[in-house]
Amino acid sequence: MLKISNLSFARGNKLILKKINLSISNSEIMLIKGPNGSGKSTLLSCLANFIEPLEGTVHYFSDLINQTISSKNFIFISEENYAFEDLSVLENIHYWLTINGVTPNDKAINRSINYLYGELNINKKFLHLSFGQKRKLRMLLLMLINKPIWILDDPFNGLDEESIKKLTKIISIKRDQQGMIIIATHIMPMLTGLKEYNLL
Amino acid sequence: MLLKSTQTLILFCFIVMASSIFGLALRYIQIDSKISMAIIWILLFLVVIIKVEKVYLEDFSDPKIQQYLNSIFALEVIVLIKNVMIYINLVLFFLITSPLIFLTLSIDFKFFWQINILAALSLLSLVFISSITASISNSKSNRLAITSVVTLPLFIPILIFSIGALDMDLGNMNSYLFFFAYFLLNLAFSPLLTSFALKKLSM
Numbered sequence: 001m002l003k004i005s006n007l008s009f010a011r012g013n014k015l016i017l018k019k020i021n022l023s024i025s026n027s028e029i030m031l032i033k034g035p036n037g038s039g040k041s042t043l044l045s046c047l048a049n050f051i052e053p054l055e056g057t058v059h060y061f062s063d064l065i066n067q068t069i070s071s072k073n074f075i076f077i078s079e080e081n082y083a084f085e086d087l088s089v090l091e092n093i094h095y096w097l098t099i100n101g102v103t104p105n106d107k108a109i110n111r112s113i114n115y116l117y118g119e120l121n122i123n124k125k126f127l128h129l130s131f132g133q134k135r136k137l138r139m140l141l142l143m144l145i146n147k148p149i150w151i152l153d154d155p156f157n158g159l160d161e162e163s164i165k166k167l168t169k170i171i172s173i174k175r176d177q178q179g180m181i182i183i184a185t186h187i188m189p190m191l192t193g194l195k196e197y198n199l200l
Numbered sequence: 201m202l203l204k205s206t207q208t209l210i211l212f213c214f215i216v217m218a219s220s221i222f223g224l225a226l227r228y229i230q231i232d233s234k235i236s237m238a239i240i241w242i243l244l245f246l247v248v249i250i251k252v253e254k255v256y257l258e259d260f261s262d263p264k265i266q267q268y269l270n271s272i273f274a275l276e277v278i279v280l281i282k283n284v285m286i287y288i289n290l291v292l293f294f295l296i297t298s299p300l301i302f303l304t305l306s307i308d309f310k311f312f313w314q315i316n317i318l319a320a321l322s323l324l325s326l327v328f329i330s331s332i333t334a335s336i337s338n339s340k341s342n343r344l345a346i347t348s349v350v351t352l353p354l355f356i357p358i359l360i361f362s363i364g365a366l367d368m369d370l371g372n373m374n375s376y377l378f379f380f381a382y383f384l385l386n387l388a389f390s391p392l393l394t395s396f397a398l399k400k401l402s403m
């Protein structure tokens with residue numbers, strides 16, 4: 001269980017998050033909604049322990065979130081691409097899997113690429129991929145790294161209809177495997193039993 | 201990292217061109233070899249700071265830092281590995297281009313290996329100090345770009361000792377002890393300060 005209690009965050013003199021309380025259990029999907037600038041990404045960054053809140057706590061079961069817990073249990077996919085422009089798709093995948101302590105398995109990589117892209121030359125430089133293809137690569141880590149909590153910042157943005165369906169399926173599979181998924185988005189995914197939290 | 205060697209090649213072409221200009225301009229003047237050493241080390245300092253800044257700008261952008269923070273490695277370890285790779289890249293290029301630099305600045309070739317060892321040791325500290333500078337100047341707040349100059353005094357001992365190195369007995373390994381000790385000091389603090397600045401200022 002992930003529990004956020006009285007979480008506030010300020011940047012300079014501006015209070016961005018004020019006394020947020022929410023909790024999410026295994027096999028649940030939490031949708032964080034709100035207009036632009038309402039602090040959705042900031043909330044996710046606090047959850048992932050990237051930034052320190054002004055006050056409040058984030059607990060993972062009974063433990064206060066720290067670097068060790070977050071790196072062991074969380075996958076964070078931000079709005080922007082993390083890939084290296086001058087490396088190929090395969091080199092990027094190998095790099096990020098190694099950084100996450102996963103031994104690259106070519107069979108699993110090919111299977112995931114086939115599912116997300118259909119046909120794709122994995123030796124193509126990331127720089128030469130289309131905008132949509134670049135967006136999809138962010139999702140590949142979700143399929144190749146096994147961690148219980150997914151924190152996704154606007155994951156559907158820039159994806160075509162078919163890719164949105166595929167990502168929705170990946171998310172629902174993760175939920176069925178007892179995963180916790182936290183999504184900040186404007187696009188309503190076609191999933192049932194979502195928990196919602198509105199940042200106004 | 202070695203894929204980014206084109207960038208380093210361009211930077212070392214800059215060193216060769218700049219030293220040629222100095223060499224040509226000072227052709228008819230009897231100059232002290234200390235001036236040549238000063239020219240080399242100032243150019244080296246500029247190249248290191250540009251190279252490290254470029255690598256940090258690309259490799260430590262927001263989403264990449266987030267992935268590093270969620271990885272099994274501490275950010276300090278990643279910073280250390282990046283710095284070592286930048287160092288290897290720079291030291292190899294210095295070794296390759298140094299004969300040209302020696303020719304253009306009329307430095308006696310009997311100092312070839314000594315100056316290369318000196319440069320290799322200096323580059324270690326230069327890269328590690330530059331990483332602190334780059335992590336501050338890459339911060340989200342543009343106002344901190346000027347703040348990064350606070351690290352510049354840390355470069356001064358290297359420049360002073362390198363320029364004075366020709367007066368020392370470079371055949372004696374004890375002459376290099378300062379550079380080694382200074383590097384150890386930087387090795388202890390630089391990855392910690394760099395990762396702290398990346399976490400606090402870039403996120």
